[in-house]
Amino acid sequence: MTAVVLLEELKKYIEEHTKDIILSVRVKPSSEEAKERPAEVHKMRLPDKEGETKRIPYILLQFLTGKDKQEEGESPESECKIRIIVATYSEDGGEGAMDVLNVLTRIRISLLKDGVVGEQFLIKKPLEYIVYPDDTAPYYMGEMLTIWEMPEIEREVRNIW
Template sequence: MTPIVMLDQLVERLKSIVSNFELPSNVEGVKKAPQVLAGYLPEKRQNQDQPDLPYVIARFLGDNETDEQATATVKIIVGTYSKDQKDGWRDTLNVLTRIKQELLARPVFGGSFLVARPIKTELPEEHPYPEWWGTITLDVIIPQMEEEGGF
């Protein structure tokens, strides 16, 4: 199993977790569930009528293979939109918390991948208002490569 397969399976899991949210978007009057993507957001275009916020991005950071197990480090980035300068951060934290709770309650996804503890959640102090963002960083135990042949 490759990290790409793992990310694609994680995206499917994240879609099911956030599908019931109805959050403000960066298009006036439009509320929607976050779009969920692997890697990066597509390039923004001027006069865009499709909102790019809110979003959830699953990003591969690296992997580690030992004799005991193989793990991949993933960062889940959540972005929301709110013009409320006092409480705009709440939607981001709510989405992050729901994702974390669901991954801890059911840590196996895609049949072969296991979310490992610890899970780290961060909500930075600075935000590009009216956009708000936060992250979850976690390790996923992935199937280990088997050595073929001998010397």
């Protein structure tokens, strides 16, 4: 399986495990849009540059690196790193940062409890996360760095020597 499949499965997994966390949305005063909703989940990038603030709250899944290795006498290993970015909005500074921590905590607990996403991708430790201390009010961000054990890709050509 590939990192592309992992991103698809992780998107579905995170949507399912965060759908009941209702977060504030910045709207124009004359707008009749919803003022709260669950975070949207996106893969790799947001749909457009303006989305960095207009689409908040969101969760962004970004592939960072992948590695295939095999030590002598060992089984082959394949892993990749996925960054999970969480962005929220709030007029209350303490609440905005807590919203980020709440979403990250929900994802963290779910991943550690289940240990697997999509039946073939295993989460590995360490699992690192941070709520950015920067003063970016009324927007708040944090991220989690995850490492995934990927299924092996079997060689189709035999060694002839």
